[in-house]
Amino acid sequence: MRTTSTALALRQARLHLLEHGDCPSAGIDDRLARSWRRSLAAGLSPTDRLADTEHASDGNLRRALAFNHDLLAHSLPVMEYLFEQVRHSQSMVVLADPRGTLINTLGDADFLDKAERAALTSGASWHEQHRGTNAIGTALAEGSGVEIHGSEHFLERNGFLTCAAAPIMSASGELMGILDLSGGQRSRHPFALGLVSTAACMIENRLVISSCRQYIRLHLHAHFEGIGSVAEGIIALSDDGWIVGANRKGLALLHLAWSDLGATPLARAIDVRLDELLSRHKRRPGQPTQVQLHDGTTLFVQVHAEPSGLVAAPASGTGKVGATQPDALARLDTGDLRWLSAAQKARRVAGKPIPLLIQGESGVGKELFARATHDSGPRRDGPFVAINCAAVPENLIEAELFGYAPGAFTGARREGSAGRLREAHGGTLFLDEVGDMPLSMQTRLLRVLQERQVTPLGGGRPVDVDFALICATHRNLREAADKGSFRSDLYYRINGLTVHLPPLRERSDFGVLTERLLASFNPECDIRLAPDLLARLSRHAWPGNLRQYASMLRTASAMLDPHEECIDWQHLPDDIKEELAALTQPVTSPSAGGPSQNLDELSRAAIRQALESSCGNISQAARRLGISRQTLYRKLNA
Template sequence: MRQTSPLLALRQARQQLLDTGHCPDGVVDERLARSWHRSMAAGLAPTGRAATDHATSHSLRQALASSHALLAHSRPVMEYVFEQVRHSQSVVVLADPQGMLMHTLGDPYFVDKAERVALTRGASWHEAHRGTNAIGTALAECSAVEIHGSEHFLERNGFLTCAASPILSATGELMGILDISGDHRNGHAHTLGLVSTAARMIENRLIVAACKRNIRLHLHAQPEGLGSVAEGIIALSDDGWIVGANRVGLALLQLGAGDVGATLLERVLDVRLDDLLSRHKRRPLQPQQLRLHNGRSLFVQLHVDAAAWPAPTASLAVAPAMAATDALAALDTGDARWRSAADKARRVVAKPIPVLIQGESGVGKELFARALHASGPRCAAPFVAINCGAIPESLIESELFGYVAGAFTGARKDGNLGRLREADGGTLFLDEIGDMPLALQTRLLRVLQERTVTPVGAGKAVPVDFALVCATHSKLAEAAERGTFRQDLYYRINGLTVQLPALRERSDFAALTERLLAELSPECEVQLAPELLTPLGSYAWPGNLRQYASVLRTACAMLQGGEDTVGWEHLPDDLVEALTCGAQATQAATALVRVQAPQNLQALSRVAIQQALEAARGNISLAARQLGISRQTLYRKLHTQAPH
């Protein structure tokens, strides 16, 4: 908390204001002096009582209904903030644009004191009713403020220290005020920063929800800043006008709130909207480096929801209309099975139906889950991914459910929220859920049934709300039959099951390759040599997309200056050998079928084995892989076919 004037000096300054109408210079800052003037003009006296103004039940219900979106997006953030200040005798408050309190979360010890000064729902904290206070002064000044102790105009509020920040809409309209109030003896220097950051989080959630039908640009000076609370967000009309923005976005583009609705994107960024859309279609969600007209560089990520694609113009009427897209569609490169899985998942993303993603390791289950989250109504809230097979069993309980301070030896002194509560308001992704220990399955089932979490060492359950997506490479139905996975949990998580195809089963290998190369080499366009497409597409890829992406990443790294085509020389030696042997074995088998009568199966088998061994230079394991049999089977065939 910043240093304030001593109590006596503040009282004397306030008395001089009452006597002369002027504050003494150097005692209070200009903003505080303006607030004291407004308080006095409202007819308030420092030693008097607050002007009574409390909403009726009917008017409170009306106010809550009209601020439904603000409340919905603020509550998860307020709960997160309250966890940070839980033991500091504080209350987290949300007020509407008139200063009426709509929602509060308070430390039980401090709530009684707060209620005595009407820090409760329905009470007005407008300056005209309560004098100088963080909520009312933030409303009047439309900026973040901190009011400490005797800086409050009414002496009865002098036991408080308050920090508040306005919450603005995409068009700069004041939506409400977020406030943290507490005992002035426990004030902390970082409270104003915490409440300001939380207000920005709410603003970002609001702008994403309000601008779903608009094209959105997410901006930051570094690519790693995209997706963080520090990113700028700009909403565009389909003809390129800036129709909404958060405060960071306006600052990055060097615009003011008055420029919203009156500025073309081309006026500030050295790019045309149709060029941005074209790049986005080729490389969805890929950050693009753009320049302001003053030469400053920014990284931009385009987000286009299904309803936001501009309609084709008359001059393009003969061409197919641009396809609607979301984060799932951005991953769609044409495989019918993958698209079917995405279509099914998309239909339930806004409903309380859990999704179970099945598929081999490396097929992109987490990527699919993240895209599903980004395509739904919870896209602005957290996506929390947990690999159930990677967390040590001794830590998984505290990692998932969190713990209170002092719950066990080595616990953090301020406790731990836990991954389940971190996902509140968003999506919880449980990867490899089949590897979750049975004891933890029981606790998870209780969470899903009751929608509450009890941290380790706590006696009270905490409500949670998240969409659930699980993934596994194992056959959970069979595990449930064997008793190694709880049947009741299986039925609870299996609201909709989708199966992602293995890479060797996909029909979109060429398009998938193009997209992967675009993601791996965003700075320049890299292509695959035409002669590589068939052997790579015919390879079994036991590691699926993860393995293929790793191969392409290495190949791109092997490119020298001026090269833009991945050829044989850029591939790892072991893969070249496997692809070459596979091609030779295929050619040998094809030639044998052409010249050999199919009736003599034993001779056909013997020749195929001989050809595979020659192609593999005697490597038994490699020859067995090319023949599609196990090494033991190949040894057995060699033994039975050997001359006696």
């Protein structure tokens, strides 16, 4: 906005405004001129010293927070991420509802006092009618991202501010709210509007995915690697192929407008029918496929379908599609791409003589994943036999696994025991924490896997066994094999395909997981988490992962009074409250010379932090930052 509004032109325009009571038509940016005229029409004067009467009561603010629950839930994690990029720079991040009422703020402590004096607090209205030209109100009026700096504000009292704001749109084109980055005039960031616009896109994408779970979704980008990045397009389709929802990037890629939603079949935009896309998805789940627009433009498309949207190609030429039943892995899918990738790989080996090794921290749900893999494969009607190798005493594990003949040892059952390996015949054997199996048992297990026969303790004839093998461990078995604590030949035998399940702190589906867990604990009522608490919980390390988080939610649910439906701080166990409270402590700048005011330095610090927390994993760091791998590589090489 300031590229055509020089400081001199602004001073002359403001002087003309004060002397003549109207806005000049030349010399300043068109959007700024329109906003000043709207401010004048609202009866405001640049020198007004407003007595902040446009502030929601506590009751109205609570109702606004409840009404905008989804917006808050999806915005808070992004707001915290955005704030980390500008921390210690005299700035704050603000979320406003569609009426311009501030519903959440996050900022530097030393700037919050100034912000409060300017009414940048929750409950205050920053609609143009109440505050004149300002980034939030003007973005609402214009329907696009804007930056208002210093004296561009209509009210002189707000001239100390520099603000950038961008609208947040729903999948149907409805304005959901405004995301704003405000700070002192001297702390203006040259790329503030770009930062806040990107963050608004991140929120939009989360909202579109959440609100369109019942639909088939297409994730689009001009480049293969762009799928899954913040720059991807998203299109929601009805089961008969009509475009019913989208994000702005998705509409732009298909050359459509909001008015086209509900009135445009997919076939009008691309040269591939929906049933063909679904057929490709069924053959290669999760793999982007190449399509062309009717103007010849090439795009990559990845199909996402919730269980009700998993469809098969029609048997006739009617173009209709019919739903198929989701498998057990699909029923566990809550949207995390790393988990989904593991599930897609596991499906491909189900029913084949390829052992599956599941790696992940304790509590990430390895046994749940293993059981779902069994239930999704051709052996689903056979037994699923799970053995925790770390829980069975060493002196009993041999008898537990291989069985024993009658009277094989003191205390043995008179009739003997078939053993768990034989019990798994025709189904799946799951060895949890296989890395904790004693070396002597590893030798016997290796022989069974090689010969496919089990000989019980105490003698007897070998018995043929046929089972699929799934193992799981939180240990690094390759390192254990190198050190001699795990047999290398057994490692290569059980490592037909390795999949890694992400820890809870790195999953992108934290909100959906939370909803599903709460629904399972409270089937009779709709229990939810307070938005700010959900955001704080999503930042917790959760060393016990899903097991720990599920236990906490179960306990918090039990603490609710009969009339309560929202879990908040008072319902949490004391130890969790103490750990979460520690997250609110400000991060100390590593620079001895004080906090950086340079955006490039802030960006580099954010990249370093993301790489460190991702142990150098480029893809994971890019996901944390909300950028593509290519962008991250460019920044690293800059």
